Amino acid sequence: MPDHDSIRPFRWAGDSLILLDQRRLPEEVSEICCTSAAKVAEAIAQMVVRGAPAIGIAGAYGAALAWREAGGDSGQRERLLAQLRAARPTAVNLAWALDRIAALGDVDAGRVEAEANAIAEEDLAANQRMGELGAAYIDAGSGVLTHCNTGSLATGGYGTALGVIRSAWSGGLVARVYADETRPWMQGSRLTAWELLRDGIPVTLLAxxxxxxxxxxxxxxxxxxxxxxxxxxxxxxxxIGTYGLAIAARHHGVRFMVVAPSSTVDMALACGDEIPVEHRDPEELLAIGGKRLAAQGADAWNPVFDVTPAELVDVLVTERGVVEKPSTATMAKLFGGQP
Structure with a gap:
């Protein structure tokens, strides 16, 4: 493995998908064994595995299990794929991976397993490429801030935004990494900090x-x-919280980079107003670790994502190349139609 990259969020065991339970980190490193497509769908919905690329890969392996379960029953396969697809609606990688599997047609389970393996391997290679491309924009001695978790835990390995940070750190370009705690699931303090420290990269947390x-x-x-x-x-x-960061960055003259594989690009949607934004249980805001902190009777509004307008993005890094100042024209130049 490259420097500062030792973590993987999943293991395929041939007849099951073994997932690192990210809900337990950093206090406990434990795994969950998924032996059915329904178990994979549940794990995705319950955030055992999270991060758009990792969700897509898990979904692909879930499809491999669906093929094993259904045998030649195409109707059963379709029902299991629909269950997987509904597990997390905003992350387009899940639908992308399942569409790629479905496009194989009436093949055997071994062929689906091979395709899932290919999706995982391609994601790792894409992340390493994006790390190189993004690091080229960072000047020596820079401080960088990241939000949520976008590293090996969220992908097939190496990471998207954290992949850029890994590459820049290895190249001696980054002086300090800062990470938002990322309420309400605390992915920054629980996951990003754990992952960076485990791979030898110092990190400073902030609210x-x-x-x-x-x-x-x-x-x-x-x-x-x-x-x-x-x-x-x-x-x-x-x-959620990315939009506010982009506004603050523009006000203070701080540059804003988005790093994502081309599978995250949905050219079928014209703009962010068309993106379905997932809302989750209000209890995630009202309590932490099962302990209620909010006043009894208080309600909560809990969108999981927000949408940052393209005009606030300075650089979009994908494995296909870099889009500076994204717009309909610059996106079409790199991606054309649906990727």
Whole structure:
């Protein structure tokens, strides 16, 4: 493995998908064994596995299990694929991976397993390529801020935004990595910090609301984030809080980079207004670790994603190439129609 890259969120065991349970990190490193497509769908919905690319890969392996379960029953296969598809609606990688599997047609389970393996391997290679492309934009001595978790835990390995940070760190370009805690699931403090420290990269955590002050003080020159869906005009759906970071970055003259594989690009959607935004259980905001913190009787609004307009994005990095100042025209130049 390359430097600073030792973690994988899943293992395919031939007849089951073994998932690192990211809900338990960092206190406990444990795994869940999924022996059916329904178990994989449940694991995706319950955020055992999370991050758009990793969700897509898990879905592909879930499809391999669906083929084993259904045998020659195409109707059963379709029902299991629909269950997988519904597990997380915003992350386009899941639908992309399942569409790729479905396009194989009436093949045996071994062929589906091979395709799932290919999806995982291609994602890792894409992440390593994006790491190189994105790092080329970072000047030596830079401070960078990231949001949520976009590393090996969220992908087939290496990571998207964290892949750029890994590459830049290995090249001696990054002086300090900052990570938002990322409420309400705390992916920054639980996952990004754990992953970076495990791979030998120091990290400084901050409350999500502290980021604009960090920018004002000149501590960072880049905000680097991932994406769950990118539309034809370059609008970006990502973890809730990304939009506010982009606004603050533009105000303070900090550059904003989005890093995502081409499978995250949805050229069928014209703009971010068309992206379905997932809302989750209000209890995720009202309690932490099962302990209620909010006043009894309080309600909560819990969108999981927000949409950052393309005009706030300086650089979009994909394995196909880099789009500077994304727009309908610049996106079409690289991606044409549906990728």
């Amino acid at each position: 999500d609301s502290a980021a604009p002050l960090l920018m004002r003080d000149g501590a960072i020159s880049w905000v680097i984030v991932g994406a769950d869906r990118i539309t034809a005009n370059g609008d970006v759906a990502n973890k």
